[in-house]
Amino acid sequence: xxxxxxxxxxxxxxxxxxxxxxxxxxxxxxxGGLIRGLLHPLTGMxxxxxxxxxxxxxxxxxxxxxxxxxxxxxxxxxxxxxxxVLRIPLPMPEVVIALSALILGAAVAMRLRLPFAAAAxxxxxxxxxxxxxxxxxLPSAADPLAYGVGFVVATGLLHLCGIAxxxxxxxxxxxxLIQGLGVVIAALGGYFLAQSFGAAA
Amino acid sequence: xxxxxxxxxxxxxxxxxQAGAAQAHIVASRLxxxxxxxxxxxxxxxxxxxxxxxxxxxxxxxxxRGRWLVLVFPLGLLAGLVLARISGALSAGPAMxxxxxxxxxxxxxxxxxxxxxxxxxxxxxLAVMRGAANAGDLGPETDRLLFAAGLACAGYAxxxxxxxxxxxxxxxxxxxxxxxxxxxxxxxxxxxxAIGLMMVGFALAS
Numbered sequence: 001x002x003x004x005x006x007x008x009x010x011x012x013x014x015x016x017x018x019x020x021x022x023x024x025x026x027x028x029x030x031x032g033g034l035i036r037g038l039l040h041p042l043t044g045m046x047x048x049x050x051x052x053x054x055x056x057x058x059x060x061x062x063x064x065x066x067x068x069x070x071x072x073x074x075x076x077x078x079x080x081x082x083x084x085v086l087r088i089p090l091p092m093p094e095v096v097i098a099l100s101a102l103i104l105g106a107a108v109a110m111r112l113r114l115p116f117a118a119a120a121x122x123x124x125x126x127x128x129x130x131x132x133x134x135x136x137x138l139p140s141a142a143d144p145l146a147y148g149v150g151f152v153v154a155t156g157l158l159h160l161c162g163i164a165x166x167x168x169x170x171x172x173x174x175x176x177l178i179q180g181l182g183v184v185i186a187a188l189g190g191y192f193l194a195q196s197f198g199a200a201a
Numbered sequence: 202x203x204x205x206x207x208x209x210x211x212x213x214x215x216x217x218x219q220a221g222a223a224q225a226h227i228v229a230s231r232l233x234x235x236x237x238x239x240x241x242x243x244x245x246x247x248x249x250x251x252x253x254x255x256x257x258x259x260x261x262x263x264x265x266r267g268r269w270l271v272l273v274f275p276l277g278l279l280a281g282l283v284l285a286r287i288s289g290a291l292s293a294g295p296a297m298x299x300x301x302x303x304x305x306x307x308x309x310x311x312x313x314x315x316x317x318x319x320x321x322x323x324x325x326x327l328a329v330m331r332g333a334a335n336a337g338d339l340g341p342e343t344d345r346l347l348f349a350a351g352l353a354c355a356g357y358a359x360x361x362x363x364x365x366x367x368x369x370x371x372x373x374x375x376x377x378x379x380x381x382x383x384x385x386x387x388x389x390x391x392x393x394x395a396i397g398l399m400m401v402g403f404a405l406a407s
Contacts, residue, residue, distance in 0.1 A: 010210070010211070010214060030246055067381075067384045067387075067388075070384075070388040070391065071310050071384070071387050071388050071390070071391040072310075072391060073391070074391045074392050074394070074395035075310070075391050075394050075395050075398065077395065078394070078395035078396070078398040078399045079398065081395075081398070081399045081402065082398060082399060082401070082402030083402075085399065085402040085403050085406050086402055086405070086406050087406075135399060135402070138399060138403060139403065139406065139407070143246070144400070144403050145246050145247060145250075145396070145400055146246055148395075148396045148399045148400060148403075149246070149250070149396055152392050152395045152396050152399075153392065156388070156391075156392050
């Protein structure tokens with residue numbers, strides 16, 4: 001009996017030792033908002049593969065796409081984010097997001113060399129839909145500014161990751177590897193597309 | 202023997218439970234308000250984003266244009282602090298702050314070569330806005346002179362360091378091999394502008 005009391009006492013004291021003070025400053029939501037924003041593009045597989053595919057395709061297209069992309073994409077996506085914040089609906093957002101992974105994956109797999117303006121329009125349309133999905137979550141975040149910072153940084157880093165992968169195109173084996181990756185992204189996009197139609201039905 | 206060990210364990214655990222954090226700084230003593238002024242902007246994400254964007258913009262324009270901000274920015278913070286105390290207007294509002302983030306981001310993303318006078322005017326306007334916002338932490342018992350000195354020193358140190366880091370990173374005289382660094386700075390501007398655009402939307406929605 002005494003050993004049980006002793007163990008309970010130790011557990012209570014341990015809990016007291018580990019307790020931290022609660023801070024009620026208005027900035028306490030920054031950490032939560034930042035983490036939620038950072039994780040939002042990373043935990044949604046459809047977002048993640050589409051963003052990486054954008055970076056890889058930009059690297060395949062070369063200049064000026066490879067440097068215009070990281071500068072303008074976040075801004076176009078933020079425009080979609082504003083539509084999401086303002087609750088302005090877009091037609092079939094889940095379908096278009098899944099379609100973006102399918103089309104961008106296929107573009108990478110086939111080394112599709114569209115004119116820069118055409119490629120920019122394709123990517124911009126998809127960026128608006130991805131931004132809309134992220135932006136819709138912004139008003140409910142613990143700290144909307146931190147959430148915005150988190151999701152823009154995460155998206156930008158995913159592009160950089162895609163561009164870094166895309167630099168493998170310099171080697172023939174790397175090119176084949178990237179095309180294989182494009183096939184995987186397109187297949188996943190197809191799966192999400194089928195799923196979104198299933199959800200809609 | 203076990204009983205003694207148990208008692209010792211309980212005593213040790215109680216001592217741990219009683220222990221508080223060691224306060225080795227002098228924040229709570231006579232220079233506390235100086236530190237309050239210096240640290241207050243660094244605990245606000247809006248200040249951090251705006252100050253960093255301003256410093257990067259000035260640094261990307263080169264030392265000749267940017268060096269004016271070493272003086273203009275801290276003076277603007279002081280002016281904002283004084284203005285807020287006199288007029289009672291404490292904050293420019295979320296839409297104004299978001300608009301400023303957007304404007305700075307767009308200037309960076311476009312690599313706009315703005316003239317020195319315009320750069321100084323933007324920096325002074327921003328510093329007045331943020332100085333006034335930081336005046337919200339001034340309590341009746343706060344030493345205003347120490348708080349203002351802390352805020353101005355933080356502004357001076359932050360803007361000078363960020364400009365210097367951007368200049369060292371950009372190295373515009375290094376030729377085409379380091380062109381990607383200019384693109385990286387513009388991409389950073391794109392990120393800042395994106396954050397600003399969303400916050401403008403959020404400010405309009407709320």
